[in-house]
Amino acid sequence: MESRAAVIAVLVADGVPGHQLTVGPMVFTTAATAFRTVEYDVRVCAATGTVETGEPVLRFAVPHGLDTLGALGAGDTVLVTGHRAYREPPAPALADALRGCAARGCRMAAVGTGSFTLAALGLLDGRRATTSWPRLAEFTALFPRVTTVPSGEPSVADGPFHTAAGVFGGLDLAVDLVERDHGVRVAAEVARRILLPFHDQVAADHQEIEREAVERGVDIGPTLEWLETNLHRPLTLDEIAAHAGVSVSSLNRRFRARTGQPPLQYLLGVRLQRAQLLLENSETPVEQIAARTGFGSSANLRHHFQRRTGTSPRGYRAAHRVLTGIAAKPEGEGEGEGEGEEGRGS
Known part of the structure; x- marks a missing residue:
């Protein structure tokens, strides 16, 4: 059976910060461009056909809907970005879609106030997590069953759940996921190219x-x-x-x-x-x-x-x-054989 690229479903909603919309996809596409054995299929999806970013406000069409989440399984990743209505409980259709992804073994990630969405569904109960630093106290008060990690850690991993704070927290999270998938060498090269x-x-x-x-x-x-x-x-x-x-x-x-x-x-x-x-x-x-x-x-x-x-x-x-944190890590095993920095072309 022919293998397929791992899907990275970037879930967006009104008020998504522009950097959260771009940083994660940039990391995964950079990895796929730099290494011919790395395959990621990045899909931006939403519950609505159009979404507007935070300041400055830009409105854009979203190419994929929630049906994208319904097709995900083990080996795929859902990345929930921050959004304006993070204090509100997720709509039933979105809640069902996210719970279904978690039940099927998808890797679940959130950046900034996207962590509120995962926590509201109970998916982070009993786990360590973080969110945007100005919202940490609010997050802790709303979700006492989640162990809130203070702002010293830009991203936090607990099993298949990954959360991060802000722009560089999101970058740290995405690079960490690449490292888990393809090893230190690939992650270090991606970080080098971006930073x-x-x-x-x-x-x-x-x-x-x-x-x-x-x-x-x-x-x-x-x-x-x-x-x-x-x-x-x-x-x-x-x-x-x-x-x-x-x-x-x-x-x-x-x-x-x-x-x-x-x-x-x-x-x-x-x-x-x-x-x-x-x-x-x-x-x-x-x-x-x-x-x-x-x-x-x-x-x-x-x-x-x-x-x-x-x-x-x-x-x-x-x-x-x-x-420097990634570049300083010793090379481990299982980084993928035959991975070269051969681009796939423009």
């Missing part, structure tokens, strides 16, 4: 600056080193020029010749790189990182970090932990 653009952006910018500096050969090296050791201070152009022993106009010319940037823009890049390293290699709170790198406040750090990397400092730290 490396976040991880490398600031470092790549700084390396390019250093390369250009060497090529131009203009020596303001002592001032650059001085900046590195004084990032915590609210440095001004006049102060930097005074250290270099030149006028502000001359300082600007020298910095542009050496780094390709004006002094304060260069300083911003160095501060962001230092913040990146602290996020990766320490447990220092974001507020303290902001002070130590000269941003003054966490809001100011978040603003500049978001513009440079596309994610927040806390999001970057969570993503880096997912990436």
